[in-house]
Amino acid sequence: MSSAPxxxxxxxxxxxxxxxxxPDPWVFVRELLQNxxxxxxxxxxxxxxxxxxxWVLRCRDDGEGMTFAHARRYLFALYASSKESRRDQVGRFGVGFxxxxxxxxxxxxxxxxxPARPELA
Incomplete structure (x- = not known):
């Protein structure tokens, strides 16, 4: 059994x-902007x-948002991205955040x- 936290x-x-x-530790700013x-x-x-x-740093945007399930599957995992098949999006590798x-x-x-659900037709 591991004693690591x-x-x-x-x-x-x-x-x-x-x-x-x-070497630039501020690269995360670019990554959050791209997200x-x-x-x-x-x-x-x-x-x-x-x-x-x-220090408390906050980043806020008015993007579409995500569910907890989406965050658990993609954001809280390495190398997982819901954007892999979307050529119009920069972040597709699951490590930038x-x-x-x-x-x-x-x-x-x-x-x-x-995310807001689109109106049903």
Whole structure:
């Protein structure tokens, strides 16, 4: 049985993939912008504030959103992407989001809303 904390193996693999993006630790900003664009966002907002000796960074967009099931299957897994067959979207490899690990964050919180259902004809 491993004595490593839960999720540490995933985090190590994700961080190794993030290292492939090169030396710039801010590459995650580009990745979040591309994810917003791929989700149809017309507005993306970044905020950064110091709170109790820690930095809190937020990225918000007005894209289509995702369900928890979608996030679990694609966002919370490495090398999985729902965009693989969509040539009009940049993110298709399932690793870009995790470039945020270059900053060794204590916590990553994701909030989304399920995409609106198209009206039935």
């Amino acid at each position: 839960p999720g540490s193996e995933f985090r190590a693999r994700a961080r190794a993939e993030a290292e492939r993006y090169g 917003g664009r791929d989700a149809g966002a017309t507005k993306v907002e970044f905020t950064c504030e110091a709170r109790g000796g820690r 995790w470039s945020v690990l270059r900053f060794e964050p204590e916590r990553i919180a994701i909030r989304s809303r399920a």
